[in-house]
Amino acid sequence: MSDAATLLSRIAGGDRAALQSLYKAQSVRLFGVAMAILRDRDAAADALHDGFVNIARRAGQFDPALGAAEAWTGAVIRHAALDIARRRGREMPTDDATLGDTPVEATQLDAIAAGEEGVRLRSCLEQLPEKNRKGILLAFVDGLSHPQIAARLELPLGTVKAWIRRGLLTLRECLA
Amino acid sequence: MTPEERDGLAAEYVLGTLEAREAAELRRRMETDAELAAAVAGWERRLAPLLALAPPEAPPPDLWARIERSLGGIAAPARTGWRFPWPALGIGASAVAAGLAAFLVLRPPPQAPLMTVLLTSRDQPAWLVEAQGDTIRLAALNQRPVEPGRVAQLWALPQGATAPTSLGLVPEGGRFSVTPTTLRPTPGMLIEITLEPPGGSPTGRPTGPILFIGRLSAAGGA
Numbered sequence: 001m002s003d004a005a006t007l008l009s010r011i012a013g014g015d016r017a018a019l020q021s022l023y024k025a026q027s028v029r030l031f032g033v034a035m036a037i038l039r040d041r042d043a044a045a046d047a048l049h050d051g052f053v054n055i056a057r058r059a060g061q062f063d064p065a066l067g068a069a070e071a072w073t074g075a076v077i078r079h080a081a082l083d084i085a086r087r088r089g090r091e092m093p094t095d096d097a098t099l100g101d102t103p104v105e106a107t108q109l110d111a112i113a114a115g116e117e118g119v120r121l122r123s124c125l126e127q128l129p130e131k132n133r134k135g136i137l138l139a140f141v142d143g144l145s146h147p148q149i150a151a152r153l154e155l156p157l158g159t160v161k162a163w164i165r166r167g168l169l170t171l172r173e174c175l176a
Numbered sequence: 177m178t179p180e181e182r183d184g185l186a187a188e189y190v191l192g193t194l195e196a197r198e199a200a201e202l203r204r205r206m207e208t209d210a211e212l213a214a215a216v217a218g219w220e221r222r223l224a225p226l227l228a229l230a231p232p233e234a235p236p237p238d239l240w241a242r243i244e245r246s247l248g249g250i251a252a253p254a255r256t257g258w259r260f261p262w263p264a265l266g267i268g269a270s271a272v273a274a275g276l277a278a279f280l281v282l283r284p285p286p287q288a289p290l291m292t293v294l295l296t297s298r299d300q301p302a303w304l305v306e307a308q309g310d311t312i313r314l315a316a317l318n319q320r321p322v323e324p325g326r327v328a329q330l331w332a333l334p335q336g337a338t339a340p341t342s343l344g345l346v347p348e349g350g351r352f353s354v355t356p357t358t359l360r361p362t363p364g365m366l367i368e369i370t371l372e373p374p375g376g377s378p379t380g381r382p383t384g385p386i387l388f389i390g391r392l393s394a395a396g397g398a
Contacts, residue, residue, distance in 0.1 A: 023240055024357070027234075027235050027357075029227075029232050031232075031235035032233040035230065035231075035233050036229075036231070037230075041375075041376075044233075048243075067221035067224065074227040075224070082199070087196070108229065113225040113226075117222075121226070136191065137226065140223055146193050164191070168191070
C-alpha cells in the first residue's frame with residue numbers, strides 16, 4: 001500500500017495524527033484542485049475544510065483495490081468544491097477575465113499525471129475532437145457547468161451536452 | 177435504467193456537470209445501488225490523472241486548525257457490524273492510550289531555536305525572526321507603514337523547495353507569530369515578506385516585490 005493508503009486506513013481508525021500527516025502531504029495539491037474549480041481562496045479553503053472533514057469521516061470507505069489513495073482524496077475534495085460551486089450559483093457565468101476569474105484552461109495535456117493510467121488517458125484524450133476534449137477538461141478541471149462551457153466554446157447548450165456525452169463514451173471505449 | 181444509462185450518469189457525476197439536485201439524488205442512490213457506486217468509482221479512477229492539471233497552491237496557513245476544530249466533536253468514524261468489537265472487550269481505553277503513545281512518539285524531538293533578521297533591499301535590518309518548535313515569531317525593528325492599498329504577506333521557502341508557502345498576511349502592529357501547519361521551521365529556510373494586493377497574493381505565489389528577506393539559522397551560533 002502507498003503511504004497515503006496506509007494513512008487512510010489509520011484515519012479510518014480515528015487517528016487524528018494520521019489525518020494531519022495526510023494534510024501536510026496533500027493539502028497543497030488538493031488546494032490547487034479546489035482553486036481551479038472555485039478560483040477564490042476563501043471558497044477553496046471552505047472546500048478543503050469540508051473535504052478533509054469528509055475524509056476523516058469516510059476514510060473507511062476507501063478501497064485500495066478500486067484506485068489510488070491520491071485519486072480518492074482528489075475526488076473527495078473535487079466534489080466538495082463542486083458542491084460549493086453549485087451552491088453559489090454556478091449557472092451564472094462569471095468568467096470575467098478582469099476579475100481574475102479566468103479558468104485554468106486545462107488544454108495542456110502535458111501536465112497529466114505520469115504513470116500508466118495517465119499515459120493511456122492522455123493518448124485517448126488526444127484522439128478526441130478538440131471541442132469534445134475541451135468540454136471534458138473545462139468540466140473536470142475548471143468545474144464549469146454545461147451552460148458555462150457552451151458560452152466559453154460558443155456552441156449551443158444542446159451541442160455541448162451531446163459532445164461531452166459522446167466524448168465520455170469514446171473515452172470509455174478507448175480506455176477499456 | 178440500462179447499464180449504458182447508468183454509466184453515462186456516473187460519468188457526468190464524476191465530471192461535475194450534474195446539477196445540485198441530480199448530484200444529490202445520485203449520491204443517495206449510490207448508497208443502495210452497488211452497480212452505480214462501482215460505475216462512479218470506475219470513472220473516478222479513469223479521470224483521476226486529470227487532477228494533476230490543477231496547479232498546486234498552498235492553502236491559508238490557519239486552515240488545518242479550522243479542520244481540527246470542526247472535527248473536535250467527531251469521534252472515530254462509526255463502525256458497522258462487528259468488524260472492530262474492541263470496546264466491548266474493554267480494550268477501548270488502552271487503544272486510546274496506544275494512540276496517545278503513538279502521537280507522542282511521532283512528535284519530532286524538540287529543536288534548538290532558529291533565528292534571522294529580515295533585511296530590506298538596502299540591507300537595513302527590519303524584522304527579528306525567531307522560530308521555536310512549530311512557531312515563528314516576528315518583531316519589527318523599524319516599523320514602517322505598508323504602501324496604501326497594499327498588504328504585506330509572509331512566506332517561507334524550505335531549502336530544496338521550488339515555491340514558497342504563504343504563512344499569511346502581516347498584521348498591523350510590530351509583533352506577531354504564526355504556526356504553519358504545512359511546514360516546520362528548519363535551518364536554511366528562507367523567510368520573506370512581499371508587497372501584495374489587498375487580501376494577499378491571488379495566485380498563492382508571491383506576485384509583488386520582496387520587501388524583506390532572511391534565512392533561518394541556529395540561534396547563538398553558526
